[in-house]
Amino acid sequence: MTLLLSVFEQGMIYSIMALGIYITYKILDFPDLTVDGSFPMGAAIAAAMISRDMNPVLALLTACVAGAAAGICTGVIHVKFKVRDLLAGIIMMTALYTVHLCIAGKANLPIYGKSTIFENGPVDALFAGSLRPFKTVVIIFLVTMILKYLLDWYLSTKSGFILRAVGDNDTIVTSMGVDKGTVKIVGLAISNALVTMSGCLFAQQQRFYDASMGPGTMVIGLASVIIGMSLLRKVSFIRLTSSVVIGSIIYKGCVAVAIKLGMPSAFLKLITAVLFLAILIVSMERSAKAKPAAQSAGGNGSGNPDGDSDAKVVE
Amino acid sequence: MLELRNIQKFYNRGTVNETCIFDDFNLRIEEGEFVSVVGSNGSGKTTMLNIICGSIPIDRGSVMIDGNDITGQREYVRNRIIGRVYQNPSSGVCPSMNIIENMAIADNKGSSYGLGRCINKQRIEYYRSLLSDLNLGLEDKMHIPVGSLSGGQRQALSLVMSTLKPLQFLILDEHTAALDPKTAEVIMELTDKIVREKHVTTIMVTHNLKYAVEYGNRLIMMHEGHAIMDLNGEVKKNTGVDDILGKFYEISIERGN
Numbered sequence: 001m002t003l004l005l006s007v008f009e010q011g012m013i014y015s016i017m018a019l020g021i022y023i024t025y026k027i028l029d030f031p032d033l034t035v036d037g038s039f040p041m042g043a044a045i046a047a048a049m050i051s052r053d054m055n056p057v058l059a060l061l062t063a064c065v066a067g068a069a070a071g072i073c074t075g076v077i078h079v080k081f082k083v084r085d086l087l088a089g090i091i092m093m094t095a096l097y098t099v100h101l102c103i104a105g106k107a108n109l110p111i112y113g114k115s116t117i118f119e120n121g122p123v124d125a126l127f128a129g130s131l132r133p134f135k136t137v138v139i140i141f142l143v144t145m146i147l148k149y150l151l152d153w154y155l156s157t158k159s160g161f162i163l164r165a166v167g168d169n170d171t172i173v174t175s176m177g178v179d180k181g182t183v184k185i186v187g188l189a190i191s192n193a194l195v196t197m198s199g200c201l202f203a204q205q206q207r208f209y210d211a212s213m214g215p216g217t218m219v220i221g222l223a224s225v226i227i228g229m230s231l232l233r234k235v236s237f238i239r240l241t242s243s244v245v246i247g248s249i250i251y252k253g254c255v256a257v258a259i260k261l262g263m264p265s266a267f268l269k270l271i272t273a274v275l276f277l278a279i280l281i282v283s284m285e286r287s288a289k290a291k292p293a294a295q296s297a298g299g300n301g302s303g304n305p306d307g308d309s310d311a312k313v314v315e
Numbered sequence: 316m317l318e319l320r321n322i323q324k325f326y327n328r329g330t331v332n333e334t335c336i337f338d339d340f341n342l343r344i345e346e347g348e349f350v351s352v353v354g355s356n357g358s359g360k361t362t363m364l365n366i367i368c369g370s371i372p373i374d375r376g377s378v379m380i381d382g383n384d385i386t387g388q389r390e391y392v393r394n395r396i397i398g399r400v401y402q403n404p405s406s407g408v409c410p411s412m413n414i415i416e417n418m419a420i421a422d423n424k425g426s427s428y429g430l431g432r433c434i435n436k437q438r439i440e441y442y443r444s445l446l447s448d449l450n451l452g453l454e455d456k457m458h459i460p461v462g463s464l465s466g467g468q469r470q471a472l473s474l475v476m477s478t479l480k481p482l483q484f485l486i487l488d489e490h491t492a493a494l495d496p497k498t499a500e501v502i503m504e505l506t507d508k509i510v511r512e513k514h515v516t517t518i519m520v521t522h523n524l525k526y527a528v529e530y531g532n533r534l535i536m537m538h539e540g541h542a543i544m545d546l547n548g549e550v551k552k553n554t555g556v557d558d559i560l561g562k563f564y565e566i567s568i569e570r571g572n
C-alpha cells in the first residue's frame with residue numbers, strides 16, 4: 001500500500017517534468033538537456049526558500065519563473081547564436097549546476113520539519129485520521145491535473161497551434177508571418193517552467209535537495225513520454241498529455257518493482273538506463289509493426305487511423 | 316508593384332563550388348499582373364522566388380515593394396503579405412495536424428497568435444465548402460492528419476491555405492506538378508479564379524507550357540539568370556505553345572546539345 005502510494009506520488013510529480021519533455025521532444029522536436037539542470041534548480045529553490053520558512057506555494061511560483069528563464073536562455077543560445085539544439089541544452093545544463101548549488105548554498109540541504117505544500121496547518125487539519133496517508137497523493141494529483149489542463153488549454157490556443165506547427169514544419173510558421181525562433185523560445189520556456197516546478201515539488205515531497213539529483217532527469221522524462229505514447233497510442237479518447245502522465249506513473253512503478261525485487265537502490269541510474277533502453281526497443285518494434293500510420297499529435301486525439309489492434313488499455 | 320534591381324546571387328561563394336545564378340538581374344512586376352514563368356531545370360526560377368520572399372540572402376541589389384526597399388526585411392515579416400505554394404508539397408502544411416487544424420492556423424494569418432482558441436467551429440463549414448470545390452474528397456477527410464494525404468492532395472490544400480486570407484502577392488512554384496492532369500486542370504481553374512477575385516499579383520512558375528500560355532497576362536522565360544523572353548498583353552495572347560517550345564530548342568542549340 002505504501003509502495004503503491006509512493007509510486008503514484010512520485011510518478012505524478014515526475015509526470016509534470018515529463019509534460020515539459022513532451023513539449024520539447026515531441027512537439028518542438030528539440031532534444032533539450034537543460035532539464036537535467038532545471039529539475040534540481042527547482043529542488044534548490046524549494047529547499048532554499050522553505051528552509052527560511054517562506055511560503056511553499058510561493059516557492060512553486062518562483063520555480064516556475066526561474067525555469068522559464070532557464071528555458072529562454074537555452075532558446076536564445078540556440079536561436080540567436082545558432083548553437084545546435086543538443087549543445088545549447090548541454091551548455092545550460094552545465095551552467096545551471098552552479099546556479100542551483102548557489103541557490104541551495106550547499107550540496108545537500110534537508111528541510112525536515114518545515115511546512116511544505118504537503119505538510120502545513122490547513123492541509124493537516126483537512127486530512128485528519130484515516131485520510132492522512134492519502135494527503136500527499138491527493139495534493140499532487142490536484143496540482144498535476146491543474147497543470148495538465150492548463151497545458152491542454154494552451155495547446156488548443158493559437159499560440160499553442162503555432163508551437164505545434166513549428167516542430168512539425170517550421171516553413172509554415174514563417175509563411176504565417178511569425179518568427180519561428182520566438183516560438184521555439186516560448187516552447188522551451190514553458191517546458192522548463194514545468195520541469196522546474198516538478199523539481200520543486202519533488203524536493204518538498206522528499207524533504208531535501210541534493211546537487212546530484214539532476215543527471216538522468218531527461219531519460220526518466222523521455223521514458224515516461226515514450227511509454228505513455230506507445231502504450232496508449234490507440235486509445236483515441238485519451239489525450240496525449242494524459243498518456244504522458246500515465247506513462248510516468250507506469251515508469252515509476254517499473255523502477256519500484258525492480259528495487260523491490262532486490263536491486264540495490266545505488267543501482268537506480270543503471271536501472272533507469274536499462275529500462276529506458278528496453279522501452280525504446282519495444283516501442284520501436286511496436287511502431288514498426290503498426291505501419292507508418294503517421295503519428296498524430298492532434299491535441300484532441302482526433303486523427304487516429306485505427307489500425308490492427310493489440311492495444312493494451314492501462315488504467 | 317514588385318521590383319528586383321541589379322540582383323546578384325552566388326551559391327557557395329568563395330568555395331570551389333561557387334555558382335553564379337544571377338548577375339545584375341532586373342525584373343519589374345506591376346500590381347495585378349499574373350506572370351507565368353517558364354525555364355529549364357536549374358535556370359534559377361525557385362531561386363528568384365526565394366529572393367522575392369527573403370528566404371535566401373542576396374549578394375548585391377535590392378528588392379522593392381511599392382517603392383520601399385525591403386531587402387533587409389526578415390522573411391517572416393515579408394510573408395505577411397505573401398501567400399506561397401512551394402515546389403515541395405510537404406512545405407506548405409503541418410503533417411501531424413489534421414486538415415481543420417491546418418486551416419485554422421492559416422485562417423489566423425495576419426492577426427496575432429495569442430491565447431484565443433484556434434479552431435473556430437463556425438468556420439469549419441466554410442473550410443469544408445472551400446475544399447469541396449477541389450473535388451478531391453478532402454472535405455470528408457477533415458480529421459485525418461495531413462501527413463497521410465497524397466502529395467497532390469497536400470499541394471491542393473496548401474493552395475487553399477495560402478489564399479485563405481487577404482494577400483498582396485501569390486507565389487506559386489510548380490504548384491500543379493504533383494497533380495494528375497484532371498486535378499491539375501481543376502487547380503489551375505481555381506488559381507485563376509482566386510487571382511481574379513482577390514486581384515492579387517501572382518507569379519506562377521510552371522513547366523506546363525500550355526498553362527503558361529493559357530493563363531496569366533505576362534509570360535517570362537528564364538535562362539542562365541536572365542529573362543530571355545518577356546511577353547505582355549496582346550503579344551502574349553497571340554503566342555502559342557509551339558512558339559515557346561521553339562524558343563526552348565533555340566537556347567538548347569545555342570548551348571550546343
Ligand SMILES: Nc1ncnc2c1ncn2[C@@H]1O[C@H](COP(=O)(O)OP(=O)(O)OP(=O)(O)O)[C@@H](O)[C@H]1O
Nearest residue numbers: 326327334336354355356357358359360361362363
Ligand atoms: N542551396 C543551394 N546551394 C547550391 N546551389 C544551389 C542551391 N539551390 C539551388 N542551387 C543551384 O542553383 C541553380 C538554380 O536552382 P533553382 O532551384 O533556382 O532552379 P529552378 O529553375 O527552380 O529549377 P527546377 O525547374 O528544377 O525547379 C541550380 O543549378 C541549382 O543547382
Ligand SMILES: [Mg+2]
Nearest residue numbers: 360361402488
Ligand atoms: Mg524550382
